[in-house]
Amino acid sequence: MSKPVGTAGEGSRGYYRRMQSAVEELLILKGLFTAEEVTREVEAMASRSYQRGAKMVARAWVDPAYKARMLADGSAAAEELGLEVGPLRLIVVENTDRMHHVIVCTLCSCYPRMLLGIPPQWYKSGAYRSRVVREPRRVLAEFGTRLPDEVDIRVHDSTADMRYMVLPLRPGGTAGWNEERLAALVTRDSLIGVARLPDAA
Amino acid sequence: MAGSESLPPRYRAGERVRVRAAFPPGHVRTPYYCRGHVGVVERLCGAFANPEELAYNRPGVPRQPLYRVRFRSIELWPAYDGGPNDVVEIEIYQHWLEAVP
Numbered sequence: 001m002s003k004p005v006g007t008a009g010e011g012s013r014g015y016y017r018r019m020q021s022a023v024e025e026l027l028i029l030k031g032l033f034t035a036e037e038v039t040r041e042v043e044a045m046a047s048r049s050y051q052r053g054a055k056m057v058a059r060a061w062v063d064p065a066y067k068a069r070m071l072a073d074g075s076a077a078a079e080e081l082g083l084e085v086g087p088l089r090l091i092v093v094e095n096t097d098r099m100h101h102v103i104v105c106t107l108c109s110c111y112p113r114m115l116l117g118i119p120p121q122w123y124k125s126g127a128y129r130s131r132v133v134r135e136p137r138r139v140l141a142e143f144g145t146r147l148p149d150e151v152d153i154r155v156h157d158s159t160a161d162m163r164y165m166v167l168p169l170r171p172g173g174t175a176g177w178n179e180e181r182l183a184a185l186v187t188r189d190s191l192i193g194v195a196r197l198p199d200a201a
Numbered sequence: 202m203a204g205s206e207s208l209p210p211r212y213r214a215g216e217r218v219r220v221r222a223a224f225p226p227g228h229v230r231t232p233y234y235c236r237g238h239v240g241v242v243e244r245l246c247g248a249f250a251n252p253e254e255l256a257y258n259r260p261g262v263p264r265q266p267l268y269r270v271r272f273r274s275i276e277l278w279p280a281y282d283g284g285p286n287d288v289v290e291i292e293i294y295q296h297w298l299e300a301v302p
Contacts, residue, residue: 089246106232133234136274137283152286155274159230160267160292161249 049117054186058179102193112163172199207248207264217301228256240270265294
């Protein structure tokens, strides 16, 4: 297997995919795990979706005490709703009228998979990872999110053992809505912070 | 995780710290763009096995205190054209940080 020409990245996926298959086969041959275990893990990963995160957000919107607990300890708040988060610690950051949060991992593609599922392709792209720390307003605008100048931006670079989720602003026009209805308004991109939620129609 | 010893934390929330302007080879989890820059400790996250050791199948102990450090975007990027209060928060292990007198 020859090394890819040029720098590692999108262009060399074929090489790394073959390398990954080869290593996986070797580990199975060595008895470290079985092919069935790999399949089960992949299925578990694919079955998780951002609806888990949305459930936490909807609870926080209707229950101020839960919201306070969630902002103090995101992992415990997830477990409180029966959502497994694994060994990584979850930090939830709250959007306000004056502050907007957005999540990235500039080093690789760290993402709160246990709560949001598999990250979108763009989250793993070199363009998003390098630009959102340097020119977040422009990147958000490309997602259709135009922030007023008086809103400060806080970019969270998940470089180590923490994982992040944004608590978006509750959309207007939702007074009296129950958690289920509210959860249905939450989008994946709003939990990453590249989108804000429109008011309910 | 082998061993349970953790290094004591040297910095507290609110303290100014500088990221070492070092460029060692190998697996490093401190982004280039913050090296040499001064930020403020936002919080101590706990102590974790050193990923620079774990990457080479070593135990990574003693565990390193991990901080979230807040940097002003206008200080990180000379051409930054967003707001003056915009920030980037980055998780950085203690051995990458120095006290700012």
